[in-house]
Amino acid sequence: MNSNLKKSITLLITLSMMLTLIPFLSIQTANADTTISITNSLSATNIQDTIQNAITNTSPGNTLTITGNKNNENAIITLNIHTGITVVWKATSNDLSFNIDGGGIFEVAEDGKIAATDKNAIEAENGNVLVSGGEVSVIANRYSIAIFVKNGTVTVSGGKVSAVGNAPSAIEVNTGNITISAGEISVDTTGYYSYSSYAVSINTSGTIVVTGGSVSAISNPLFGELNENYAIYLSAGIVAYLQGVCNGKFDSSGKGIIVEVASLSIPSSYAGTNSGLTHKDGGDINNVKWDFSGVNPAISFNRMQYIAEWKVPVTEPQNPSTVNSVRLAETGALFDTLNEAMAAAKNLHYNTFTLEVIGNVAETSSVIIGSENIAIVGAEGAHTFAFTSPPPAVGFKFSVEGGGSLTLGDGTEDNVLTISHTVNVINGKITVKDGVILNGGLFMSGQAATGSISGGKFRGYIALELDRGATISEISGGVFTGEIDAVHLSDTDNKANIMGTKIELISGGHFYQRDNQTKLHGHAVFVQNYAEIGTISGGEFDPVLNCALVLIRGGKVGEISGGTFEANRVGSPSPPDTRNAAIRVDNGWADEAYDHTAFDQTGIGTISGGSIKGAFFGLVILADFAGGHSYVNSITGGTFEGTVAVQVDRNSAIDEITGGTITGSQGMLNTGTIGKISGNVQISGSGTYGIYNFYSNTQIYGQIDEISGNASITGRDYAIMNSGTITLISGGTFIGGSSAINCDGSFQGKLYTISNGVFWGRTSTTIRL
Numbered sequence: 001m002n003s004n005l006k007k008s009i010t011l012l013i014t015l016s017m018m019l020t021l022i023p024f025l026s027i028q029t030a031n032a033d034t035t036i037s038i039t040n041s042l043s044a045t046n047i048q049d050t051i052q053n054a055i056t057n058t059s060p061g062n063t064l065t066i067t068g069n070k071n072n073e074n075a076i077i078t079l080n081i082h083t084g085i086t087v088v089w090k091a092t093s094n095d096l097s098f099n100i101d102g103g104g105i106f107e108v109a110e111d112g113k114i115a116a117t118d119k120n121a122i123e124a125e126n127g128n129v130l131v132s133g134g135e136v137s138v139i140a141n142r143y144s145i146a147i148f149v150k151n152g153t154v155t156v157s158g159g160k161v162s163a164v165g166n167a168p169s170a171i172e173v174n175t176g177n178i179t180i181s182a183g184e185i186s187v188d189t190t191g192y193y194s195y196s197s198y199a200v201s202i203n204t205s206g207t208i209v210v211t212g213g214s215v216s217a218i219s220n221p222l223f224g225e226l227n228e229n230y231a232i233y234l235s236a237g238i239v240a241y242l243q244g245v246c247n248g249k250f251d252s253s254g255k256g257i258i259v260e261v262a263s264l265s266i267p268s269s270y271a272g273t274n275s276g277l278t279h280k281d282g283g284d285i286n287n288v289k290w291d292f293s294g295v296n297p298a299i300s301f302n303r304m305q306y307i308a309e310w311k312v313p314v315t316e317p318q319n320p321s322t323v324n325s326v327r328l329a330e331t332g333a334l335f336d337t338l339n340e341a342m343a344a345a346k347n348l349h350y351n352t353f354t355l356e357v358i359g360n361v362a363e364t365s366s367v368i369i370g371s372e373n374i375a376i377v378g379a380e381g382a383h384t385f386a387f388t389s390p391p392p393a394v395g396f397k398f399s400v401e402g403g404g405s406l407t408l409g410d411g412t413e414d415n416v417l418t419i420s421h422t423v424n425v426i427n428g429k430i431t432v433k434d435g436v437i438l439n440g441g442l443f444m445s446g447q448a449a450t451g452s453i454s455g456g457k458f459r460g461y462i463a464l465e466l467d468r469g470a471t472i473s474e475i476s477g478g479v480f481t482g483e484i485d486a487v488h489l490s491d492t493d494n495k496a497n498i499m500g501t502k503i504e505l506i507s508g509g510h511f512y513q514r515d516n517q518t519k520l521h522g523h524a525v526f527v528q529n530y531a532e533i534g535t536i537s538g539g540e541f542d543p544v545l546n547c548a549l550v551l552i553r554g555g556k557v558g559e560i561s562g563g564t565f566e567a568n569r570v571g572s573p574s575p576p577d578t579r580n581a582a583i584r585v586d587n588g589w590a591d592e593a594y595d596h597t598a599f600d601q602t603g604i605g606t607i608s609g610g611s612i613k614g615a616f617f618g619l620v621i622l623a624d625f626a627g628g629h630s631y632v633n634s635i636t637g638g639t640f641e642g643t644v645a646v647q648v649d650r651n652s653a654i655d656e657i658t659g660g661t662i663t664g665s666q667g668m669l670n671t672g673t674i675g676k677i678s679g680n681v682q683i684s685g686s687g688t689y690g691i692y693n694f695y696s697n698t699q700i701y702g703q704i705d706e707i708s709g710n711a712s713i714t715g716r717d718y719a720i721m722n723s724g725t726i727t728l729i730s731g732g733t734f735i736g737g738s739s740a741i742n743c744d745g746s747f748q749g750k751l752y753t754i755s756n757g758v759f760w761g762r763t764s765t766t767i768r769l
Helices: 003-021 044-056 338-347
Strands: 026-030 033-038 063-068 076-080 086-089 097-101 105-108 113-117 122-124 127-131 135-140 145-165 169-188 197-210 214-218 229-234 239-242 245-247 249-251 257-261 277-281 286-291 298-303 306-311 326-328 352-357 361-363 367-369 373-378 383-387 398-400 405-408 417-419 423-425 428-432 436-438 442-445 449-453 457-467 471-475 479-490 502-506 510-513 523-528 532-536 540-543 549-552 556-560 564-567 581-589 602-607 611-614 617-624 630-635 639-648 652-657 661-670 673-677 682-685 689-693 703-707 712-715 718-722 725-736 739-742 750-761
Touching: 033 044, 044 063, 044 076, 097 113, 097 127, 105 122, 122 127, 197 214, 197 479, 326 338, 338 352, 338 361, 338 367, 373 417, 373 436, 398 428, 405 423, 423 428, 423 449, 428 442, 442 449, 479 502, 510 523, 523 532, 523 540, 549 556, 549 602, 564 581, 581 602, 581 630, 581 639, 602 617, 617 630, 617 652, 639 652, 689 703, 689 725
Parallel strands: 033 063, 063 086, 076 097, 086 105, 097 122, 105 127, 113 135, 122 145, 127 145, 135 145, 145 169, 169 197, 169 214, 197 229, 197 239, 214 245, 229 249, 239 257, 352 373, 361 383, 367 398, 373 405, 383 417, 398 423, 405 428, 417 436, 423 442, 428 449, 436 457, 442 457, 449 471, 457 479, 471 502, 479 510, 479 523, 502 532, 510 540, 523 549, 532 556, 540 564, 549 581, 556 602, 564 611, 581 617, 602 630, 611 639, 617 639, 630 652, 639 661, 652 673, 661 682, 661 689, 673 703, 682 712, 689 718, 703 725, 712 725, 718 739, 725 750
Antiparallel strands: 026 033, 214 229, 257 277, 286 298, 298 306, 326 352, 581 611, 611 617, 682 689, 689 712, 712 718, 718 725, 725 739, 739 750
16 A cells, blocks of 8 residues: 555544544525524534524525524624524523624524523624514623613514513613513512612613513512512603503603503594503603504604604514615606616716615615715605625725715604615715614714704714814704714814814704713713814713713813703723713823823813703813813803712812802812802702812812802801812802811811801801811
């Protein structure tokens, strides 16, 4: 036998032995559907890679089924399920959890089981979860969720979804719909000391429909007291309709309404006031009208100043269609894609035209707006625009680049167009109205990029981002939901090259930051590097992690005259940061790796109104290095609340406070400079002091130049605890539970002149020097 033949035989024997030792997945294909069987001998990484490869090779409209079991590894399986594809989980697992993206469907079917501990069992970034059988469960030490969808739908038509432990939730959706027609959904905190828990919850916007099955919230607290559990909860939804068995508390946080629909078969001719509806929560409703003219029944009614409308949701996403999906409004001609319609309009020498999306569009190449003025609107129902490759469609662009203009949305919610990609503006103007959803957000860059926003929904890692001189004249409406920031503005890292990034006016809109696990930012609005906002006169700013508004490294706001700024977190995330505030003005940190001298001014011109409420700080102003300066020029109105309602830190200043209401456990903490406190401002500290004028060392101490006028300062212990310097008190009322003013603490404060004022120390010396 020759040596080459011997080598070949040896190699074949070796490969044969290796193959008998390597675990493998059993894959069976019948027609276009595929089945994969998993075992405990496989690693989670192998399972993930094999399922993802099978998804890649599955065409839209087909199903991929997973069977078997995997119970010996605590791991996360991450899957990108493309739109039109369904992955059916019929396997069992006591340790795996799933992160889903891509717009497809992840289904737990009969015999399927997913059980997780101290983490979300199923989490979908952009996708749809269907439970038709089997079981999804979570045991929570704190805040774990059985099914959590950030942008998409949850449909339960059978099986069980359950959550037990400390502050768990069974089903939560940030933005999207929850439909329950059968099955059991429950949350149970029996035997746990728990915070509020939710069986079914909408966090940002959407609809809950229960037409069967049961939804239950169970509690038997360990220590006899408990924050309430909720069967149905809408943190910021508009409306929910219920039918079926629901046991537990209903609540809508004052921002939604929950009613019970006696029947979805009410005749289309019906119109009346409250007939057929049992009111559950959320305020009075009237002018109820049903509409059965479309495929899906719709109902509308008035609730206070709002007109709420809801349509029975489509339970499964429609597959993309490329047949006659776009209509050129000027001629009525039909096209498969936006690019084909744009080319036809140009051939007809149209420079201004409207494209109506009347079906789901699957685009095969980048959409670039040149010098044309184009409006793209939805028509004849709700439809989706997507590129042919899976999200995020690497290599494709949807962009305004040639100096023209793009208008998205028709100003109504009648026919919503969803664009499953980031829209970019580099050179030209964009106008966004109601009637469009930007699932990749809006990015504007460069001095030639301009725009205005009056409506629409913006979703993404950052929902709206401006840099390098881009400008928006006004944001008057819209819903902005970002994972790390809802809005992010940045100009330049060198003040010698300021390019003018700016939003002139925010007069309305809802700005939500919704990822409570992010390690970066976590703010509703973030303004840095000499970017600016001219005026904020309205809007709702609500983060789940950090601050409602942050100005840092030269960021500025001209005036805040309205709006609601709320930051609910107390304590430190990772990395630790105790300066969590509703509004944070921060010139930068001493150990950050950039030239601080470039950013010598960060701040707000005037705060004349608005509600500024932080669980930790309401407003905090700081510059944690020598040479920097953070400021608020004047406070003339507004309400400030927090554990410390307002803190003026080192190297920071408020020039004048003449109005507003400042209330907290401690009203104000000052280690910087306050020029004058006067007018009709009210400052109170329910836990300690109205004002703590703090001393740390000879370089860091509080300085107040003057207190005068009708200023009212009260505190449970002292109206003012003064370890720093107060130059003059020439008016005002000072009331303390002990002393009015105490300068005799660990560091003896300096109070140079008192020429007028009312002072009352309830139980001790009125002024202690």
